[in-house]
Amino acid sequence: MTVLVFVDPAHPDGRLADPLSPQLSVLDQGLTRGDGVFESALYKGGSVRKLEMHLARLAVSAETLDLTIPPADAWRAAVKTAVEEYDAAARPGEEPAESVVKLIATRGPESSAAGSPHGTAWVTVSPAPALGQRQRETGVDVLLLDRGYDSTVAERAPWLLMGAKTLSYAVNMAALRYARAQGADDVIFTSSDGRVLEGPTSTVLLATRMQDADGNEVKRLITPTLETGILPGTTQGAIFAAAQEAGWELGYGPVVPSDLRAATAVWLVSSVRLLTPVNSLDGEAIGTDAELTAELTAMVNRVS
Amino acid sequence: MTVLVFVDPAHPDGRLADPLSPQLSVLDQGLTRGDGVFESALYKGGSVRKLEMHLARLAVSAETLDLTIPPADAWRAAVKTAVEEYDAAARPGEEPAESVVKLIATRGPESSAAGSPHGTAWVTVSPAPALGQRQRETGVDVLLLDRGYDSTVAERAPWLLMGAKTLSYAVNMAALRYARAQGADDVIFTSSDGRVLEGPTSTVLLATRMQDADGNEVKRLITPTLETGILPGTTQGAIFAAAQEAGWELGYGPVVPSDLRAATAVWLVSSVRLLTPVNSLDGEAIGTDAELTAELTAMVNRVS
Structure with missing residues (x-):
């Protein structure tokens, strides 16, 4: 099970979306050029570990790429919404012991609408790989x-x-x-x-x-x-x-x-x-x- | 204007889709890992230039990545559908003199449905950048x-x-x-x-x-x-x-x-x-x- 929340200025708590439906433009430069940044954090025991360190590193990565990304508060709100939804969706007693919170920000579609403050940005939560x-x-x-x-x-x-x-x-x-x-x-x-x-x-x-x-x-x-x-x-x-x-x-x-x-x-x-x-x-x-x-x-x- | 056609075994001529609507999963490894290959060809005077050379190089790129992509015939059919649709959509006398045909193939979503013969693959046609x-x-x-x-x-x-x-x-x-x-x-x-x-x-x-x-x-x-x-x-x-x-x-x-x-x-x-x-x-x-x-x-x- 995966939960998806977009970081979206029109939705201060983040915008929940269906991760199994198509959600991204084929023109997004995150896809056509690998032009974006990401972080993976551990979600375990009700806490997203080292979230502030991940947000700080995400900001440094974005700066290195001259990429405007949402402010840290918007990420924090989207992460909170995502893990709450993830917990609510799990059957009682069947919550995964370890999960991954991914934060991704791209440069957005090549000719994106003027006035958009940043490219595409979202958070997913999903079970941690058993292999790891x-x-x-x-x-x-x-x-x-x-x-x-x-x-x-x-x-x-x-x-x-x-x-x-x-x-x-x-x-x-x-x-x-x-x-x-x-x-x-x-x-x-x-x-x-x-x-x-x-x-x-x-x-x-x-x-x-x-x-x-x-x-x-x-x-x-x-x-x-x-x-x-x-x-x-x-x-x-x-x-x-x-x-x-x-x-x-x-x-x-x-x-x-x-x-x-x-x-x-x-x-x-x-x-x-x-x-x-x-x-x-x-x-x-x-x-x-x-x-x-x-x-x-x-x-x-x-x-x- | 952009035309989008997915290379899809269920649609031998390719599957037309709306490039302005979301079309891709946020879990596609083309996006999360930059894990895919592409080609850009010139479409001018009714012909896609060097299409066979582009298809050959796409196949070599895919092999280098251990990536299964659609066969050349499926790409040719999708390109044909895409440029026909592109020409049909242009106002008479307002066809762009030069356009770009992009071919993209990714490894698909991380846990993609068993039985899928390849990852995500599509063709776009859009006007060539004026800057170039x-x-x-x-x-x-x-x-x-x-x-x-x-x-x-x-x-x-x-x-x-x-x-x-x-x-x-x-x-x-x-x-x-x-x-x-x-x-x-x-x-x-x-x-x-x-x-x-x-x-x-x-x-x-x-x-x-x-x-x-x-x-x-x-x-x-x-x-x-x-x-x-x-x-x-x-x-x-x-x-x-x-x-x-x-x-x-x-x-x-x-x-x-x-x-x-x-x-x-x-x-x-x-x-x-x-x-x-x-x-x-x-x-x-x-x-x-x-x-x-x-x-x-x-x-x-x-x-x-």
Whole structure:
């Protein structure tokens, strides 16, 4: 079941629509040009997790694309309407445990009516994919694939939209299909100069257990630096904040593939699948650590 | 005015629909993931130019994306229905001189009905943009912009979908916006290793007038090699075939920016705007040649 609510200035609470009926123009540039932005948030236990972080990132993506989108309040109202309708439509006792709230904004039809303050914008709520919930438990086998860009491109070429979450995801989807055709589950992109970047729909985290000068254990959590042009992970951000409070050391590094192989454990993190252990890289097993996974998962589950 | 015809197995001639009404699901992966392919052809003087070349390239793009699309016959029938309807709808004497036929195929909604032989597929016909017709006469000022990829990436990274014409065009559109914000009209992408690639919606051609050993003039026409991962241009292909018949020398080169500055003339070619002279690169005038432009334009106009 999916619930659909358009963000529409004429309907302050959002405009409910039937997601199974056609709702979009074939001339919408979100479709003809992949010209739009999106966010996916987890809806669980009656709360849309990290909604403000998603709204903030959506605004940054839109700014990168010179795209006017509805104000945050209009999104908040549409999300509220959508989850209320979603809950009301579920049979009692049969509510999905985990659902996805998607926020999408496009540039609208090519010759859209003058006076429209923004393009097309809507919110959907639907059950979270079962596959992701399983992978969170089992872990994933990952291929390292070249993203084609070097790690300094974001700074010198803003027109490449690095760090914006756009609707132009054909390459991300193709990389996942390629990995599955090779018997793997997921992908970690590397830059052409050999840096670890991100997954097609996730951020990379790695942890190392070390000892300090007094022989006490220190846990260090690392994620690739944003300067490589990757998307700033909202879940990574929330985990880092919680891990710092819990006494972990944090690092934003240039990360190379050998760092992943040397780490105590590696995870892919994202808003809906949450923290997913990486079991192998290019067919070779790497370190995993059930205790660290449990500790970080507890942090993720406390994020609101 | 736009005419819309869906390619639909239940309607062998295609299914006419109202382009001004919503026609697409918000769950279509063409929209949520930019996951689809397209072609744009010129409709002029009662004929859809190079339709077979466009259908062939559409099929290659779809194969690159592991995407099942309707067979060529179904596209031909839908195009025929669309242009007939388009002509019938025009007021006598007010038919647009030049129109665009767009063919689009997507992966369809995420959980589409079992048994559907392909995703969503449709044809639109609409008037050609006036801007392109003007630029063909006036020429364009061009910025050279880094595409971020090196010129060998296509071979080693098929998941990057180089050479496929996908709906994920956000970067192409962003590059054009960037150029316009700098006062230019268009873009020629270069690779990170300094090769000339293509425009966001066009192929690059350059010509040089030379003399052979006997002092006779030789005209040489060059386009960047496809090995750089660029889209094979249907208009470039048609021009090359005609130029060869007319006695020009042809070359597929590694091209670098200094080649553009040293050339007798440079053009951007595409199916709808056709042959467009480049007047300047990064704000500096380059060579133009009205006689060569006229000769090549005559070749383009003979393409059927």
